[in-house]
Each structure stands twice: as structure tokens, then as C-alpha cells.
Amino acid sequence: MGAKRVQWTGVILLGASVALAGCSDNQAENAAVKDNAGSQATKEGSASSNAKEAKAAEGEETVVTLWGASDFLKGNASPGQQMVKAFNEQNKGHIRVDARYMPWAEYNTAVQAAATSGELPDIFQTPQDTDIRTIVANGWAQPFDGLVSDAWKTQFTAAAFAEGVNVIDGKTYSWPLTGPQLNSILYYNKGVLEAAGLDPEKPPATWDELRAAAKTVTEKGKGDVFGLVFGGGEHGDASGITKFVGSLAGGINSQAAFGFDYKTGRYEYGSDAIVESFDYLTKLKADGSILPSSYTLKNTEASALFGQGKAAFLVDGRARMWIVKRDSPDIKLGLTSIPTKDGSKPTYYYVSADPSGYLISSSSKHAEAAGEFIEKGFASLLFYEKYLHSGVALTPIASINDDASLYPYPEFNTFLELHKSELKLRPDYAIRNPLTAKVIVELGSLAQPKIKPGYGNILQSVLIGAGSGKDIATQLKAYDEKLNKGLDDAIAKVKGEGANVSRDDFTFPDWDGTKDFTLDDYKQ
Structure with missing residues (x-):
């Protein structure tokens, strides 16, 4: 892009369409x-x-x-x-x-x-x-x-x-501390791909391509370099396991990729998109393509190992780019979209008010x-x-x-283009009805942190083999039931105290996930 001024203004101002009346x-x-x-x-x-x-x-x-x-x-x-x-x-x-x-x-x-x-x-x-x-x-x-x-x-x-x-x-x-944030990016170390005989200018676009590339890097790495690294020792949404699964699920069903489906107004951690993405991660593990310490690493540690050339790929959010560039200034860093099953571009969402x-x-x-x-x-x-x-x-x-x-x-420049092409404005229950804030206070947050074990803990325990023995789909469905009941109970309590709120405030059945959700959409 050089010195050319990028017209991101229009994208930022998409949020203005949902300004309060x-x-x-x-x-x-x-x-x-x-x-x-x-x-x-x-x-x-x-x-x-x-x-x-x-x-x-x-x-x-x-x-x-x-x-x-x-x-x-x-x-x-x-x-x-x-x-x-x-x-x-x-x-x-x-x-x-x-x-x-x-x-x-x-x-x-x-x-x-x-x-x-x-x-x-x-x-x-x-x-x-x-x-x-x-x-x-x-x-x-x-x-x-x-x-x-x-x-x-x-x-x-x-x-x-x-x-x-x-x-x-x-x-x-x-x-608002930042503008729109893309929290799903595939980072790749071009030097590692080159050393493995792969084309550093052609990053994987599909699940099959990512798996094959990770296998090749691991085989050529001979126990020193691996295909993938992540911070699996982090808590909750910060966990590299959670980020990896949610990012891949976004290429299947973007509305339900991170647990709550705004089209249905229900928790969908047990959705086919999330279960299938988790199964894909277990295949990478079975291939031996994941750096072994990934399951206990903090994000900073995973980032450092990636920057040092110990892994080819890292799935993380927007912050990882500047951290890697700061801590590993000599790295040949690449950024691209999260691979999808068919190579199509994924879609992710943001809201203007944080x-x-x-x-x-x-x-x-x-x-x-x-x-x-x-x-x-x-x-x-x-x-x-x-x-x-x-x-x-x-x-x-x-x-x-x-x-x-x-x-x-x-x-x-690539970072900016990914934000522009992949981020859309999603519905916000608080814009529709500010009284939903009372419900959120009852829950702690929409993620309901009081309910244990949480999403990240469930994924991690099954991935490392420390779970209850039940398959991931069964555990996540049970988790959804607890969350949906928790939301219903919170709404009932707040409504009983006189606030005009309902489950409908969290439900946007006509939402088209390929477009920004505008003020007109709220009116309709």
C-alpha cells in the first residue's frame, strides 16, 4: 500500500449505524x-x-x-x-x-x-x-x-x-480501547516452511493443506521443530486450544463459532462446527504435529517458541503480530486467513461498544x-x-x-486487509434493550464464568486425556444445558424485579451473518 491512505474510515464507521436513538x-x-x-x-x-x-x-x-x-x-x-x-x-x-x-x-x-x-x-x-x-x-x-x-x-x-x-x-x-479486533489469524514462520522445503509464499488455505504442511514440518524437524504450537495452559477464552477450535469453527458456522448463537439466542458450544473443529485438532495431535509442551504453555511462551522457529504455525488474535515482531525482530512472519474445510474465506464479528x-x-x-x-x-x-x-x-x-x-x-498491510475483509458488525442485545445489562450482572458475563468446568477446561481435559471419559459432544451439550438454564433463570429473576427483559432480547433470527447488522436491522 506504500504511502497510499487506506480508506478504513468506512469500515470503522459501520459501527455508527447502531448509534443510540x-x-x-x-x-x-x-x-x-x-x-x-x-x-x-x-x-x-x-x-x-x-x-x-x-x-x-x-x-x-x-x-x-x-x-x-x-x-x-x-x-x-x-x-x-x-x-x-x-x-x-x-x-x-x-x-x-x-x-x-x-x-x-x-x-x-x-x-x-x-x-x-x-x-x-x-x-x-x-x-x-x-x-x-x-x-x-x-x-x-x-x-x-x-x-x-x-x-x-x-x-x-x-x-x-x-x-x-x-x-x-x-x-x-x-x-473503546481499540477499533475492530480480529481474534482469528493464522501466523506462519516463513523460515520454518522454507527449511522444510515448503513454499513460504503459499500458506495453507484448507484444513487438509494445514495438516499436510504441519506433518511435513514435523517430520523434517526431527523432534526439534513442529508444525503447530499454542498456549494451551491459559485460562478460558485466552487458551490457545479454545482459540484454535473457535477459529476453525468460524469457517463452518460463524454465528455459533464461539459458543453463543445470536440467531437462535442460545448457547451452542456443542454445535457440529465446534465438535468437528475439535476433532480436527485431535487429528493434528495424533499426527504428532503439535509441539508437545503446547498443552501447558502460556501464550507468551508459545509466542516465543514460534518466534524462535520451533513451530511453523500459530493461531491467535490481532495482538500476536506486534508481540512476535517486537520479540523476534528477525522473523520472516506471514499472516493469512484461518484455513477452512473448502478454502473459502471465514467471517468473524465485532461490536462497536466494548x-x-x-x-x-x-x-x-x-x-x-x-x-x-x-x-x-x-x-x-x-x-x-x-x-x-x-x-x-x-x-x-x-x-x-x-x-x-x-x-x-x-x-x-496484510493485517489491515484481513480486518477489512473478515470482520462484520454483529447484533448487540444491549443496543436492542439496555436493561439486559441487569441480566449480565446476574451472570457475571454472557460466558457465565460461575459455571464450572468451563468451555476451555472441557476442551483441554479431553484433548490431554484427563476428562471424564465422555466424548466431547456429550460434555459440551451438557454444558450448553447449564448455560441456557442459567440465562433463563437470570432473565426470570430480573424480570421478577420489574425489568422488561426476555429471551427475545438475545435472539436475532433474521440476522444475515455475511452483512453488518445495522440500525435498520434493529428496527425491523
Whole structure:
């Protein structure tokens, strides 16, 4: 693509079609609002500058603590830490941000302990297996309103903020950390394919081709190099086993590939697509094509081994590209679509308003400073330009995604094209009925983390032979029954408390998975 500006704006703005009713279409009125917001921002900026000078003169400096498990905060050279450093330099004597990165397992435990003791950091990320709705219901977070300017929100699309997702009872609690995210990509090490006598410019497009290539690499590797590696030791949806099975299932039945089918409004972990994809994984295992330690590896470990040339293929999400490029700069990296049974292109889905992200804790004694950091640092052009230039992901700001001068390396062009061609906007029950947030709070999240063993645990136990002896289809069908009952019970409880919700709010029978689900589709 070179210096050509890629027109990703239209794709990002697909989310705008599901903006909540009440947004004005009057351009003149919008312009007036922006002018007023700009004027107000100028006044606020002047006042802020005076306050900075006063504090600096008094020798005071507010320390804002930030905790997160996002890899973009890992290491001094990461885009997150670079943004924090730049913000601290610009605000020396006024605000200093202390950003701490932790791996997910450590982070989840630390946040729970901090919340229990009333010592949450000023800004924290939603832990795994939960979301903003549950965090707010638990009283852990406070809204951004009054802490950031109205003008700040206008840099994002209107659909990026939705009642019942990251807006609760009219109050804003987070922002869209990224643009659309493709969480199913086949990464391949061209150097490994070359060493095995395979064409590095012709990655596998079908299941048969992937299996054959993995076999060849393993045979030529003689116990040192294998066809496939994954982080099978991770928890839940983060597990490489879960990602692999769900990604392949997306090429068979995309609507049910990751457990909940929005067409039927029911959990479908036992669907034919998932069972068949899992069976395919067991065949790769039987071939000996999987690096043996994969079943206990963390994602970071699997990534490192892939980068070191110990495996040809790795199925993972958008974050793996920049992590591999960062940690293994000399790798000849390839990216392509997840192989399907017949070689057709798979389809995956996203929503514009993200129910996870970073929040300001309700116990923060520095909420105003935290809001200033979010507006001028963490969720600003200062951060997102570094974010895109590092290759972390697409941003929620269209003008940055369009700036080809920020693309960090040639592989990013393929990364961008995969996002454009394979991602579609799916229905969101919260857009249809914001009161469904009450149901989600009852469940913990739609994935219902309270029900054990979970999906990832079931897959892992059967794959390594530690299961109950029942076949995978039987176990997943039983799991579906528990989940569907859990959803029904939660709806009944919330409805009994006076909320107008039903199973129909989660069901979109006319959804055409090959197209974006628009505002008109909600109306129909």
C-alpha cells in the first residue's frame, strides 16, 4: 500500500449505524455543539494550565496509579509506557502516572484483593470473565462524567458509547480501547516452511493443506521443530486450544463459532462446527504435529517458541503480530486467513461498544487527575498514534487508522486487509434493550464464568486425556444445558424485579451473518 491512505474510515464507521436513538443528524447543530465544546475546552485548558503552575510552585505532584494486563503496557519500550513517559514529562510537577503491567493470572488476583480491601488503583482494567456492567454493579468504578470534557468523546464514533454496555444509567464508565479486533489469524514462520522445503509464499488455505504442511514440518524437524504450537495452559477464552477450535469453527458456522448463537439466542458450544473443529485438532495431535509442551504453555511462551522457529504455525488474535515482531525482530512472519474445510474465506464479528476496558475506581482520591490523564494521555492522539505505529491493533479513531505513514512494517498491510475483509458488525442485545445489562450482572458475563468446568477446561481435559471419559459432544451439550438454564433463570429473576427483559432480547433470527447488522436491522 506504500504511502497510499487506506480508506478504513468506512469500515470503522459501520459501527455508527447502531448509534443510540437521539443522536442529531443536523450538521449545523453538531457544528455548533463542537464549537461550544472547543470554546469550553480552551477555557478548561487555561484553567488547567494555571492550576499546574500553582501546584508546581508549591512543589505538589499528584500520583495516579494505573494497573493493567494489556501487553501494550509491558516493558519500557511498549507504546503504553512510552505514552505514560511522554505524559509525565509534559505534566512534571502536576501529575505523574505510575503504570504497572501484570500478566492476566496475577492481575485478576491482584484486582480482586485490592477491591476487597478498598485499595484499587486510580485506573484499572476489567479483569477476565467480567465486564463493565458487573464492575459498576459491584461499586468498584465511578463515571467519567465531569472528569473528562464532552469534546473528548467526539473523537470516537457515536456507536462507541452505548447504554447498557459502557454507559450505565446515562453515565460513561469507559471508552473503546481499540477499533475492530480480529481474534482469528493464522501466523506462519516463513523460515520454518522454507527449511522444510515448503513454499513460504503459499500458506495453507484448507484444513487438509494445514495438516499436510504441519506433518511435513514435523517430520523434517526431527523432534526439534513442529508444525503447530499454542498456549494451551491459559485460562478460558485466552487458551490457545479454545482459540484454535473457535477459529476453525468460524469457517463452518460463524454465528455459533464461539459458543453463543445470536440467531437462535442460545448457547451452542456443542454445535457440529465446534465438535468437528475439535476433532480436527485431535487429528493434528495424533499426527504428532503439535509441539508437545503446547498443552501447558502460556501464550507468551508459545509466542516465543514460534518466534524462535520451533513451530511453523500459530493461531491467535490481532495482538500476536506486534508481540512476535517486537520479540523476534528477525522473523520472516506471514499472516493469512484461518484455513477452512473448502478454502473459502471465514467471517468473524465485532461490536462497536466494548463492555471491557479501563475504569476509574470509586475509591480513587485522584479522580480529576485520572480523568485528565485519560483525556490527554491514555485515550488521546498521543497514545493512539504510538499504538498504531507499534502494530498493536487498529484504533477507535478513523483518522489515525487512515494514516499509512504510521504503519510500522509491511505485514501491517496484510493485517489491515484481513480486518477489512473478515470482520462484520454483529447484533448487540444491549443496543436492542439496555436493561439486559441487569441480566449480565446476574451472570457475571454472557460466558457465565460461575459455571464450572468451563468451555476451555472441557476442551483441554479431553484433548490431554484427563476428562471424564465422555466424548466431547456429550460434555459440551451438557454444558450448553447449564448455560441456557442459567440465562433463563437470570432473565426470570430480573424480570421478577420489574425489568422488561426476555429471551427475545438475545435472539436475532433474521440476522444475515455475511452483512453488518445495522440500525435498520434493529428496527425491523
